[in-house]
Amino acid sequence: xxxxxxxxQALSIQEGENATMNCSYKTSIxxxxxxxxxxxxxxxxxxxxxxxxxxxxxxRLRVTLDTSKKSSxxxxxxxxxxxxxxxxxxxxxxxxNTGKLIFGQGTTLQVKP
Amino acid sequence: xxxITQSPKYLFRKEGQNVTLSCEQNLNHDAMYWYxxxxxxxxxxxxxxxxxxxxxxxxIAEGYSVSREKKESFPLTVTxxxxxxxxxxxxxxxxxxxxxxxxxxxxxxxxVV
Numbered sequence: 001x002x003x004x005x006x007x008x009q010a011l012s013i014q015e016g017e018n019a020t021m022n023c024s025y026k027t028s029i030x031x032x033x034x035x036x037x038x039x040x041x042x043x044x045x046x047x048x049x050x051x052x053x054x055x056x057x058x059x060r061l062r063v064t065l066d067t068s069k070k071s072s073x074x075x076x077x078x079x080x081x082x083x084x085x086x087x088x089x090x091x092x093x094x095x096x097n098t099g100k101l102i103f104g105q106g107t108t109l110q111v112k113p
Numbered sequence: 114x115x116x117i118t119q120s121p122k123y124l125f126r127k128e129g130q131n132v133t134l135s136c137e138q139n140l141n142h143d144a145m146y147w148y149x150x151x152x153x154x155x156x157x158x159x160x161x162x163x164x165x166x167x168x169x170x171x172x173i174a175e176g177y178s179v180s181r182e183k184k185e186s187f188p189l190t191v192t193x194x195x196x197x198x199x200x201x202x203x204x205x206x207x208x209x210x211x212x213x214x215x216x217x218x219x220x221x222x223x224x225v226v
Contacts, residue, residue, distance in 0.1 A: 103148075
């Protein structure tokens with residue numbers, strides 16, 4: 001079952017602009033993670049935010065989490081052509097201890113040089 | 114270098130054949146996972162294992178089988194009972210429990226011919 005829904009499904013921007021992707025989920029969670037996938041490759045972990053955190057930064061990445069709305073956003077600032085990829089949010093389930101993640105459908109980002 | 118390795122990168126299966134996808138990690142992770150990704154879609158969990166000699170079904174286990182005889186290895190067999198096996202298969206590993214990032218292999222693309 002898909003826990004997360006990402007919005008938009010596709011996003012096209014110019015280099016230097018900011019890109020914002022949103023993720024909504026259905027059940028209460030322990031953590032939410034964001035991953036990046038280049039075409040035809042495996043996923044790479046970007047950032048993890050815990051359910052008691054509201055905002056987290058890593059380099060040009062800013063992630064917010066609103067547990068009351070069951071939603072998260074990923075902001076990439078000053079985008080580069082190399083940021084072109086698909087981005088997925090992934091959640092676990094509150095109370096679970098297996099570490100298994102439930103992924104959203106992903107947002108495909110194209111950054112034009 | 115520590116990492117997670119999937120092989121082969123491309124695999125072709127004839128109707129009615131079983132095929133086995135390899136996944137090996139040297140990260141000393143207890144937990145390992147198999148996901149399936151269809152074009153333009155997110156990842157769906159097939160099987161996961163939290164410890165050697167133990168594994169559980171994920172959301173789409175029908176037509177698949179796994180084993181976990183060694184900590185480093187978690188092979189996936191796609192059996193002839195899987196009616197639509199053409200997909201991109203991703204293996205991942207992580208520390209046991211919640212709140213840990215998952216490390217992904219580069220994937221195996223399986224095509225039925």
